[in-house]
Amino acid sequence: MNTSLSLHKIYNILYASYGPQSWWPADTPFEVMFGAILTQNTNWTNVERAVAGLRSVVSLTPAGVLSLPDAKLQEAIRPSGYFRQKAARLQIFCRYLLDKYDGQIEYMKGVPTRELRHELLDLAGIGPETADSILLYACALPVFVVDAYTVRLFARLGLCEDNAKYDKVQALFMDNLDPDVQMFNEYHALIVRHVKERCRKREPKCGDCKIRDMCAFYLRSQISDLR
């Protein structure tokens, strides 16, 4: 089968179905970065509460976050869950931004993407998805973001294993698509939109369930003629 053609076709179907998603939902690159940490394994609604809580006590900048005592920071982001861990992760990340780049995102973008990604992954609490979300949505670098939704959908489409590793799934996209920041941005957001609305975690047993149809059978039927 032609993987590249299938990936393009799926993107076109999702885009035609949902339209542009205008991600990341944040006002500034710093807010994107903080949100990327706060959203780890957490419902986005709770992340919004945490961001609002943080904004209510301090400016959403590295210096602002670091100006808060531990307890105040934890309390501000409490609704996002894992608040002790995430407070520490935010502090480590903000300290890195200030020490290494003087808090200037433009300076970060001068570093080769691969090198920058390794730097982020070396920080405690920044794994591949969080790092790539920061690179794509805050730094506008052409890095494809993979998450649990991506694996759920593309495993059901037969394009990856259901227990596929992060780097392997990312390579599926980056080896078969042009490095287009805007398209990578929309593609990931569209996957999240589609899976949230259509793909339950546990697939229904019945073969004619509409949710399952939209999740896998429908998309599969749309691309079958291309394989």
Add this chain to the structure above:
DNA sequence: GTCCAGGGCCTAC
């Protein structure tokens, strides 16, 4: 009451 959410880290085997 149970499941789930835009992960990551640590430990045990």
Add this chain to the structure above:
DNA sequence: GTAGGCCATGGA
């Protein structure tokens, strides 16, 4: 190298 436990809140 990988399965399992842990971190925590809030909505469906």
